[in-house]
Amino acid sequence: MGYAGGTAGCVVASRLSEDPNARVLLLERGPLVDGWAAHVPLLASNFTTKTAPVYRQRTVPQPGLGGRVVDMIGGKGLGGGTLVNAELYTRGVPGEYNAWAIAGRQGWGWEDVEPAFKKSQMWIPPKDTPAFMGSEGVNYDAAATFGVPVVADGNDPNGPVAWCSRLDSTIAKDGKRNMIQDAFLPQKLVSERKGRLTISVGALVHRVGFDKESDVIRATSVEFGDDATAKGEGTAKYSVVATREIILCAGAIITPQLLLLSGIGPRADLEFHKIQVVRDMPGVGAHLQDHVSVPVQYHVPLEESIEGLQAKPLFAVGQLLKYVFTREGIFGSQVQQAGIFLPSSALSEDGTAIRKDVLEHAHRHTPRHVPDIEVMFLPVDSDPPTNQGTPKRGVFSYLCAAVQPRSVGSVRLASKDARDAPVVDLGLLSDPEDVVVLRKAVRFALAFQARLPVEGKGVVPMTPWSAPPGERDREVDEWVRENAGTTYHYSSSARMAPEAEGGVVDDRLRVHGVANLRIADASVFPTIPGAHLQAPVVMVAERCAEFVKAAAASS
Numbered sequence: 001m002g003y004a005g006g007t008a009g010c011v012v013a014s015r016l017s018e019d020p021n022a023r024v025l026l027l028e029r030g031p032l033v034d035g036w037a038a039h040v041p042l043l044a045s046n047f048t049t050k051t052a053p054v055y056r057q058r059t060v061p062q063p064g065l066g067g068r069v070v071d072m073i074g075g076k077g078l079g080g081g082t083l084v085n086a087e088l089y090t091r092g093v094p095g096e097y098n099a100w101a102i103a104g105r106q107g108w109g110w111e112d113v114e115p116a117f118k119k120s121q122m123w124i125p126p127k128d129t130p131a132f133m134g135s136e137g138v139n140y141d142a143a144a145t146f147g148v149p150v151v152a153d154g155n156d157p158n159g160p161v162a163w164c165s166r167l168d169s170t171i172a173k174d175g176k177r178n179m180i181q182d183a184f185l186p187q188k189l190v191s192e193r194k195g196r197l198t199i200s201v202g203a204l205v206h207r208v209g210f211d212k213e214s215d216v217i218r219a220t221s222v223e224f225g226d227d228a229t230a231k232g233e234g235t236a237k238y239s240v241v242a243t244r245e246i247i248l249c250a251g252a253i254i255t256p257q258l259l260l261l262s263g264i265g266p267r268a269d270l271e272f273h274k275i276q277v278v279r280d281m282p283g284v285g286a287h288l289q290d291h292v293s294v295p296v297q298y299h300v301p302l303e304e305s306i307e308g309l310q311a312k313p314l315f316a317v318g319q320l321l322k323y324v325f326t327r328e329g330i331f332g333s334q335v336q337q338a339g340i341f342l343p344s345s346a347l348s349e350d351g352t353a354i355r356k357d358v359l360e361h362a363h364r365h366t367p368r369h370v371p372d373i374e375v376m377f378l379p380v381d382s383d384p385p386t387n388q389g390t391p392k393r394g395v396f397s398y399l400c401a402a403v404q405p406r407s408v409g410s411v412r413l414a415s416k417d418a419r420d421a422p423v424v425d426l427g428l429l430s431d432p433e434d435v436v437v438l439r440k441a442v443r444f445a446l447a448f449q450a451r452l453p454v455e456g457k458g459v460v461p462m463t464p465w466s467a468p469p470g471e472r473d474r475e476v477d478e479w480v481r482e483n484a485g486t487t488y489h490y491s492s493s494a495r496m497a498p499e500a501e502g503g504v505v506d507d508r509l510r511v512h513g514v515a516n517l518r519i520a521d522a523s524v525f526p527t528i529p530g531a532h533l534q535a536p537v538v539m540v541a542e543r544c545a546e547f548v549k550a551a552a553a554s555s
């Protein structure tokens, strides 16, 4: 039994139901999202519309951001985050995973995880389409001038530790957005597996039930109700019994909430909410991480930016028709087509030059020079104010992200009701070291933009719009704290680590001290990978399915 049917949940349900003797139930709170628009790459990424299949909530005030609260988004429906994400496929460098293995996570080094990445991927060479909105060609030239290698595939495990590349995407050959349920639970497969795979949407899980009569705590059941009507903690309508395993896949915000509602978490928090303590586990909801990011932005002509679609209806209609007839154009593309990853150690102290001496001796397989900065090239305002009306100018953003952040936050219960969003503290910039990394990243982005060729094909005029007011450290840091926000990459809130070190699951993804309960989603990463998280989440789900199958085979 797996819940819920997000990114990892769909993978786990698909893999486990390969076994004709298995009986798999997938419980997903949100709806089945299908239809034409849901598969148009650009349209589906727009989570700002009222009808977007998302949860919306806010963090508590973030001291690291001067007390600002931050808007959060999570995908709601079969497919989870892949319903609305930006479709980027990035694995992270081998050194990320080798660092986990060195820290003691057995079976999680690069040579262990690479097969799971490969298993779930079908690589399709990119169509040789013209550069998207001018966001590639010129920036590639600038990267090369800057000394950042331009590579064909950023996911190459043996590439350089600093690179600029086009980013792979989860757009299928037919030009449609390939959400996780399209890839792992297509209708045909679900029909073929009728009888051994049941998917229930609109099913709100309230808690896991345990068998407490034996010496061992054993997860035995799941209580759930109708998402629309289920009220309060005591009103779950149904209870299903799991004969083998229960796998939580509700993502880094909700998985810890469900553990807490089930009585697994810090004793004091559970007692405060009058929840019977099944197991006192301080790590639940602790160590929440995210990639904190800040955009350096420029005004560009409207037609060079996604804002042009809103401001120029005829242009938008033309692009839409282009997509309908050729599956190409702006609507057939992901928003971010290219970007730069690099370790801050490879930048000069002031961030404005590449240190070739560092790059020469660095290797992707060693943890030492894992990139901690990503600069995303986005032909759009990366943080649009709501109700802004028709845009008058286009925007190009260099979204600078700290992708190995040290800051951590937490997930705590707001109430005993599973429908209430938990209290989330993303802890953004709570560790001053992350400000230092972003300071360097911002200076790099500014210096990078200044290197764009001033004349030639594809060059568009860019006038500074959102950037630090001065060059001194203090000015940059204050600006970073005033403008930084989430990248929606919530992670590591029920992390894989020994319990004494704040861990929640062991190396086989089993919840410590509880039989028959595993977790497979973004919450288990020991530390947040320096990649967009979808591919690493799928990798974790593949590994989880292997572990469950192996356990079943040996029992």
Ligand SMILES: Cc1cc2nc3c(=O)[nH]c(=O)nc-3n(C[C@H](O)[C@H](O)[C@H](O)COP(=O)(O)OP(=O)(O)OC[C@H]3O[C@@H](n4cnc5c(N)ncnc54)[C@H](O)[C@@H]3O)c2cc1C
Residues within 6 Å of the ligand: 003, 004, 005, 006, 007, 008, 009, 027, 028, 029, 030, 047, 073, 074, 075, 076, 077, 078, 079, 080, 081, 082, 084, 085, 086, 087, 088, 089, 090, 203, 204, 205, 206, 249, 250, 251, 252, 254, 418, 487, 488, 489, 490, 520, 521, 522, 523, 531, 532, 533, 534, 535, 537
């Ligand atoms: C706006 C946005 C853009 C992103 N862009 C990218 C990108 O371009 N590339 C990339 O790699 N990553 C991206 N990410 C991140 C990536 O999509 C997520 O990290 C990943 O999808 C998380 O997978 P998950 O399985 O951990 O959780 P999810 O996919 O979020 O799945 C959790 C599921 O649990 C369900 N659920 C929650 N509560 C309950 C309950 N009580 N009962 C039953 N079901 C429940 C939810 O409805 C959801 O379907 C983006 C994320 C967002 C939000």
